[in-house]
Amino acid sequence: MTEYFPIGEATRRTGVKAPTIRYYEQIGLLPPPPRSEGNRRSYGDIDLRRLAFIRHARELGFEIDAIRALLTLQDDPDQPCATADAIAKARLAEVEQRIRSLQALKVELEAMVEGCSHGRVAGCRVIEVLAAHCKCAHSEH
């Protein structure tokens, strides 16, 4: 007597919207769940965990294909985890890069907000700072 959850309850428990859940089913990320008499999807704990896993991974910035790879590993756990490790490592590098970028940008935005003394745009730094910074067109940051 496992618990049964209709899609609405699944969205409440995982934070993934119903159309998105159906979309994940459609692209094969989530297995098609059993249906009720009235043709409604009924999810169990395992599905909910899988969904939450997907949601969290998406928030981490994993792409669907990376998640698919992880889930495949999970479904077949007698494999070396070098693959999962590689995915996580690549992702880590990206996350670090993004943090660096955003921190640089934060400094700029702060300068903008601070510089804008509620005068006219002519003297407003929001645009100036953004335009000025463009001189570094090809540098990373």
Place this chain on the structure above:
Amino acid sequence: MTEYFPIGEATRRTGVKAPTIRYYEQIGLLPPPPRSEGNRRSYGDIDLRRLAFIRHARELGFEIDAIRALLTLQDDPDQPCATADAIAKARLAEVEQRIRSLQALKVELEAMVEGCSHGRVAGCRVIEVLAAHCKCAHSEH
């Protein structure tokens, strides 16, 4: 005799790809430049600066509409900059939030990479950590 740049040179100088430049023109973010005899776009310094501005703003995470708003302000600089200020402030809040998220995620990814001792997936933390974390389904981050 301002300098003339064909689209290829513009991409070299701004880092924005040619199709993207045309796309920006199409959606009205970049004014249609004058054309050469042979119907080629020829950009001047102002266009390049505008393009670099757009590129940089995109990197900052501004959406096209926000950029359009900023550019409109720039084109008509005798307006109060409260609007630009508001955009920058909203963006700043978002950037800060994103940095916080990413830092949390970085910690997790590091734990994953470290925890994965090149064994089998059964004992691999990449998936465990991601799944475990899902218990916080509705918390922010």
Place this chain on the structure above:
DNA sequence: CTTGCTCCTCTAGTGACTAGAGGATGTAGC
């Protein structure tokens, strides 16, 4: 039994590009 909610499928739209077809133009060497 009606009201109102949830759910179903299906198609089409979103944002911000990106890819590719098919053709015109510009430039450098012979």
Place this chain on the structure above:
DNA sequence: GCTACATCCTCTAGTCACTAGAGGAGCAAG
């Protein structure tokens, strides 16, 4: 002038990860 070859043009269609809406069926409460 002629031939290669790069660069450019327009146009349509595809990408990713959803999101919105139409039109209809099922279910639970009063």
